[in-house]
Every structure is written in structure tokens, then in C-alpha cells.
């Protein structure tokens with residue numbers, strides 16, 4: 275089941291919902307597609323909804339951090355929304371504080387913050 | 392006289408088992424440790440009977456020469472009954488002194504009967520009394536250990552409950568939570584606080600969290616570390632975290648740790664933290680009238 | 683199925699455990715399958731959400747390591763008869779780790795990673811044991827109380 279993750283344009287942001295069974299290949303391919311989309315359109319932000327993720331390990335954490343880095347170079351902010359409490363605690367234990375990303379409770383919150391910039 | 396060291400004691404136990412129990416109960420009343428407020432007569436009698444039965448069994452099988460070890464298998468029954476009785480007594484609020492006196496009260500009825508035995512000359516009597524004393528004392532010490540263990544378990548349970556009670560997350564305003572931390576912040580408590588806080592953020596969809604540390608005794612590097620980790624987790628979930636009640640000293644400790652947690656804002660007082668938090672969620676505190 | 687000899691863990695390390703499932707680790711999709719299986723068993727046996735996430739994350743790190751650093755491996759999930767403890771064993775026939783202490787330290791990677799996986803897994807799992815020999819392979823055993 276090669277679930278190609280869909281990218282939706284909402285206002286001037288790209289919204290992506292990441293599924294729990296996403297593979298490394300898919301997530302790297304997603305990073306690629308997102309970078310291209312940011313460059314093509316006038317995008318202010320990328321919003322990653324990770325509420326479906328039961329875990330975020332160091333690999334996925336790093337891909338997200340890299341995506342934030344790439345977005346920033348292309349003048350867009352990356353928001354991670356919907357992180358579960360258990361995932362937050364575990365990431366902290368792994369020592370992954372992800373300072374390069376922005377966070378918000380939900381998609382709505384992230385969009386509201388993007389409108390303010 | 393090549394007689395086994397336990398022969399006289401066993402004779403006494405066998406010939407007047409009932410009498411010993413009655414007298415044991417009697418001594419308990421005299422010494423004021425028979426808690427008729429807590430146990431009915433029938434209950435006390437049944438407990439004493441069980442104990443004495445297991446005690447006789449232990450003496451019959453578990454004493455070689457004049458030596459014994461309560462840890463041996465032969466004393467399994469006695470230990471089991473004692474454990475049950477002690478546990479029940481702790482739960483009903485009997486004190487360790489009362490429990491020890493209760494066990495030790497078994498000596499008197501045994502001594503009296505050993506003394507009355509015709510076979511006993513003076514030296515045999517002394518030997519028997521010594522053995523009974525050692526046995527009953529060991530028995531009392533064992534009881535005390537169980538008591539202490541039970542108590543420790545109760546204390547642990549209560550500590551756990553206190554832990555939960557002492558980390559209240561308060562919804563100060565719509566989407567604003569506050570966590571007034573008081574006392575010491577060890578690892579267990581920090582973990583508890585963090586989980587509780589994150590869950591509440593999710594449930595309340597809180598946008599700002601104020602962690603007030605005015606009431607935290609000392610903030611050493613470890614405590615600072617816990618605070619920063621909690622703040623980091625709060626931020627990862629998408630809420631803003633303000634730590635208030637930070638003295639200049641604490642500020643220095645936190646900077647020295649050099650953890651990059653993204654943005655964690657700090658305020659010296661909960662007052663400024665509160666007005667900033669309200670501003671974030673779209674409210675201002677305004678003075679009415681001109682008092 | 684008994685563990686192969688190079689696994690470095692045997693029945694004596696496992697105690698009285700029942701094999702629940704076994705997974706081949708070849709691609710990153712297999713790491714996902716393995717950690718999802720662990721998560722499901724834990725949830726079915728009443729583990730808390732936090733303990734599931736912590737342990738499944740540790741599993742993901744270890745499984746990924748076998749795939750990325752050793753060209754693949756195998757992964758087994760065991761439970762004790764009282765269903766009180768879940769144990770996983772992950773083993774490979776890769777190059778092994780010359781300096782385990784170094785590999786466990788946060789930030790050390792022999793290439794391209796973040797270097798927080800091994801040490802992180804150790805902190806996240808209740809019991810964590812690693813046995814490795816250069817040229818022979820690496821096995822990691824982790825347990826969690828349910």
C-alpha cells in the first residue's frame with residue numbers, strides 16, 4: 275500500500291497529514307515534493323499534522339527538522355501540529371527538542387498564527 | 392537426664408492447650424492490649440488458637456537441640472499465620488507496641504505451667520524458660536518486621552497519592568493553564584507533573600501554560616533541567632510555556648545549562664506572566680474607575 | 683523457533699517466555715510493522731499510552747539500526763506466561779559494534795544519523811541489553827513491564 279501522502283494548499287500554507295505507517299522512502303519523497311511546492315507557489319508555511327503518529331523516532335524527527343530548515347531557506351515556516359502528549363514526552367527523553375520547528379495545537383491554530391505574520 | 396530440650400514445652404502445650412489460650416487472652420486484657428474495640432472475643436480466640444497451633448508445630452519440628460531458625464520450612468505455618476494476623480491488625484490501626492505486647496503475653500502462661508511440672512528441677516526449668524523466651528522473642532521481632540513492611544507500603548501508597556494531589560493544573564482562564572509548583576521537584580514528581588500537564592493541555596486546548604516556581608524550595612541544575620524539559624514538551628505540543636517566579640540566581644543556572652528548547656519565556660512574577668498570558672489569548676486586564 | 687547461535691541471547695536470558703511473533707527486518711517498512719506489532723500487544727494487555735509510545739519508539743530505533751547499519755536482521759516478540767512483561771530481541775549478522783559505550787553516547791553516529799537512537803532506546807526501555815561482536819553481529823534485548 276504505497277499511500278502517497280497528499281499535500282493540500284490551504285490559504286498560503288501547505289497542509290500535510292502524516293500517517294502512522296509512513297515509510298522512510300515515503301517521508302523522504304514527501305520532503306522532496308514539499309520543497310518543490312514551496313519554491314513553486316508563494317507559500318508562507320508548511321503545516322504537518324502528526325496527530326496520527328503514535329511515535330516519532332530520531333529518524334522521523336530529523337526529517338521534520340530538515341524540512342523546517344529547507345522551508346526557512348525558501349522563506350516559509352514549518353509548523354508541527356497535533357503532537358500527542360506521549361510523543362512529546364518521548365521526544366524530550368530522546369533529547370530531541372526540535373528548536374527549528376514551530377508548533378501549534380491544531381491546524382486552525384497554525385493558520386491563525388500564519389495570518390498574523 | 393537425656394531429655395530433648397523441647398519435651399517439657401511440648402508436654403505443657405499438649406496437656407493444656409485450651410487453658411493456655413484462655414490465659415494468654417487474659418494477660419492481653421490485663422496488659423490492655425486486647426483490643427475488644429477492634430476484635431470480637433471469638434475473633435481473638437480464633438487468632439490465638441491458630442497462632443498457638445502453628446507455634447507448637449514449629450517447636451515440634453523446627454527446634455533441633457536448642458537451636459531454631461524462624462526462616463526454616465518448619466516455621467512456614469507460624470510465619471503465615473503471623474503475617475495474616477499482623478497485616479489485619481495494622482489495617483485496623485493496632486500499634487506496633489500493642490502487637491509486640493500481644494505476642495510477648497504468651498510467655499506468662501507457658502512459664503507458669505513449666506514451673507508446675509513435677510519433672511522439672513531448677514536447671515531444667517531455667518533451660519526451658521530460656522528457650523521459650525528466645526522463641527517468643529523471635530516471634531515478636533518477626534511480627535515487628537511485618538508491621539514495619541506493611542506500614543512502609545501504606546506510606547508509599549500515600550506518598551503516591553500526595554504526589555498526584557500536589558501537582559494540580561489549574562485552568563486560570565479560557566485556554567490558560569497554571570501549574571503552581573510547591574516543595575521539591577524530584578524526578579518522579581517532575582515526570583508526574585509533566586504527564587498531567589500535557590494531558591490537560593490536550594483536553595482544554597490550552598494555548599498558554601504558566602509554570603510558577605515561586606514555591607519551589609531550591610532550584611539546582613537538576614530541577615532546572617526538569618523544568619526545561621517540561622517546557623520543551625509543552626512547546627512541542629503547540630502551547631506556549633511561561634516559567635514565572637524566576638530569581639536572578641535561577642536564571643543564571645538555567646542559562647548555564649544551555650539547553651536550546653526553542654522559545655521558553657520566563658517572568659520574575661506570576662503577575663506579569665498572567666497579564667502576558669491573557670494578552671496572548673486575546674484579553675487585557677483593565678482598571679475600572681480610578682481607585 | 684530457537685534463536686540462532688549468533689544471536690547471543692538464548693532461553694536463559696529470556697526466562698519463561700512465549701514467542702508472539704517474528705519479523706524479518708529488511709526495509710524501513712519492516713521496522714514500522716515490528717513496532718506496530720509491539721504497540722498492539724502492549725495495548726491489548728493494558729499498557730498505558732505513554733509506556734506504549736516509549737517502548738515502541740525504542741523498538742523503532744533498534745530495528746532501524748539493524749536495517750541501516752547491518753543490512754537487515756530479525757526481530758522477535760515474547761511475552762511471559764503471566765502476561766506481565768513483553769520482551770523483544772533484535773539481532774543481525776552485521777559488522778558489530780567495536781565500542782558499545784561510544785555508540786550508546788548521545789550524538790555519536792558512524793555516519794549520517796543523529797546518533798541518539800541507541801542511547802535513547804536504552805533510556806526508554808525498562809530493561810536494555812546489548813551484545814555484539816565485531817564481524818559477527820549485534821543483538822539487543824529490551825523488556826517492558828505491562
Ligand SMILES: Nc1ncnc2c1ncn2[C@@H]1O[C@H](COP(=O)(O)OP(=O)(O)O)[C@@H](O)[C@H]1O
Nearest residue numbers: 747751752785791792795796797798799800820
Ligand atoms: N545493529 C548495529 N550494527 C552495527 N552498528 C550499529 C548497530 N546499531 C548501532 N550501531 C552503531 O552505533 C551508532 C549509534 O547508533 P544510534 O545511536 O542509533 O545512531 P545513528 O543510528 O543515528 O547513527 C551507529 O552510528 C552505528 O555505528
Ligand SMILES: [Mg+2]
Nearest residue numbers: 747795799800
Ligand atoms: Mg539509529
